[in-house]
Amino acid sequence: MDAPDPRRPGRIPGLDVAALRDLILGVDTGSITRAAAAAGVSQPAMSARMTQLEAEVGRRLLERGPRGVEATAVGLELYRGAQQVVRQVDRLAEQLGAGSREIHGSVSVGLPATVAGTLVPALLPLVAERHPGVRLELFESMSGYIQELLGRGRLDLAVLFRDDPSPRPGELAVYDEPLLLATAASVDASTEPVRVRDLRERALVAPGERSNLRALVDRAFAEHGLAPRVVADVESLTAMVRLVQGGAVSAVLTRSAAAHYAGPELALRPVVEPLLRRTVSVCVAAEFYEPRLAVLAVRDAVVDAVHALADRDAWPGITLLDRRPPD
Template sequence: MLDVRRMQVLRAVVGSGSVSGAAGVLGYTPSAISQQIAALEKEAGVELLERVGRGVRPTAAGLLLSEYAEAIGRQVAEAETALADLVAGRIGRLSVRYFATAGAGLVAPAVARLRERHPGVRIDLRLARDVEDSLAEVREGRADLALAVKGEGGGGVRLVELLEDPYLAVLPRGHRLVGRRSVRLAELAEEAFVGSEWPGPCLDAQIDACEAAGFRPRFVVESEDYVTAQGFVAAGLGVSLVPRLGLGSRHPGVVVREVRDPVPSRTIHAVVRESAPPQPPLDAFIEALREAAAGATGTS
């Protein structure tokens, strides 16, 4: 196998036209240069230089290896530059998993911020159909970050809290409470409820708040979709609770009011692998998510 460092010595000899000239460029003695060339010729099994007067010139094999050495030198320089850019966070690749309602309100503005500040960082965005699957991807190193509601740390992952996303009351127009700026959760105790969530931490946040207010919601429709839930509410089939991030498009037949005493809320986290090595692009993206979260809650 050819020694790459010796090939660079050959390149210096060919470039300067003499062993002494290469020694001056590289800071070696002429004897050391000659020894390196002799060792490289032994590895190659062919002569690489021939004497011409007081200098040397490459044989065909020597010229060939010198050209490859020059190409290798360029690639090493490019690799060093790319590595420095990666360490500094100027380039890189992130794999991100997110759930639907976090897409428009958090992920989209965060990606826009990251692209503006770090245009060399590429992001692989995938909508998570199953939160547990996305968390498993983070634990196993197949994804760098996932967005999740509630959850617990440990098990190889670390939670970074981004925001509290409060639930709002969605009422049909003409409802007895639409004249209020906000409604107490207990005032909805006797109402029929239109479900807006799949079973899981988001639905749990609704139910826990209702139970804290002294009742358990009576679901008459399970839509498990915010837009569809608004349609059922507009038709007069009940009231619903929808998180602020889920109210991007409001049905003209509903009225939305804040809820208090208590405020149902879901906590949105960024989930990262606990043992992951430092990644400046990941840190920059988490910061962009925090800024997007501050903007979504009006605290920016």
């Protein structure tokens, strides 16, 4: 079969949902082989499916290379639309199959590493108890990547960091927390507040510039006409903590994030002038589709799990915003 002509006007024939699911897998995994494994078919079968889909559309959707596949501009556009179609089909199937009103279905949830360690052990049993027909798909990463996946419609639900608790479509502010300067206690055991301008010479490690945490730190320094002395961009919370424990660098972290790691003790100091705090919100991809019942159920469980942890002092440093989803 001839390759689709990228100059040829595209068509939208009667594409079936299975073909759209294949495309989503191909883009998400970046590999025909991994997409085939996820779909439970052979690599040649998945490759043939992709070729057939491109022939149906009349445009090249994936660029093949030695390192895998990457969506073309047309492929990415169809991928975004496919996310909406597949979610809506799943929602309809859920509604048609819910004669008993039991909520069921898979819900993909993105969690920043600084949240997952505390929230997940409470969230899993709560969802299992309330909604045994709901299966969670949990994805943990740095906050910037989580937000990107939610924005692409790859996740149903995400816990994200915000600068303030202002209402936003599809979001519910749950709690806020202070950000603290973390330093190896063997180097500096002080727990007294430290001013931002006094940190201008301090060697710091921080997430990359897509991170909400990095944006907050950069803005705080900019208020004094300064820039933080970030000696390394580190996209792993574990690596950040280990580097700080080594004593050569400091980092801006939350109390709960630092508490999850064994090893040398860390000294935690509030950062002031300006005071650094961030809001944590639970978000749905409202711009892609109306959330399914299972997604809303998991959102409610996230809020309730956070409240339960705070009520028994199991999440140090957070302040509940006491906002609940509308009925």
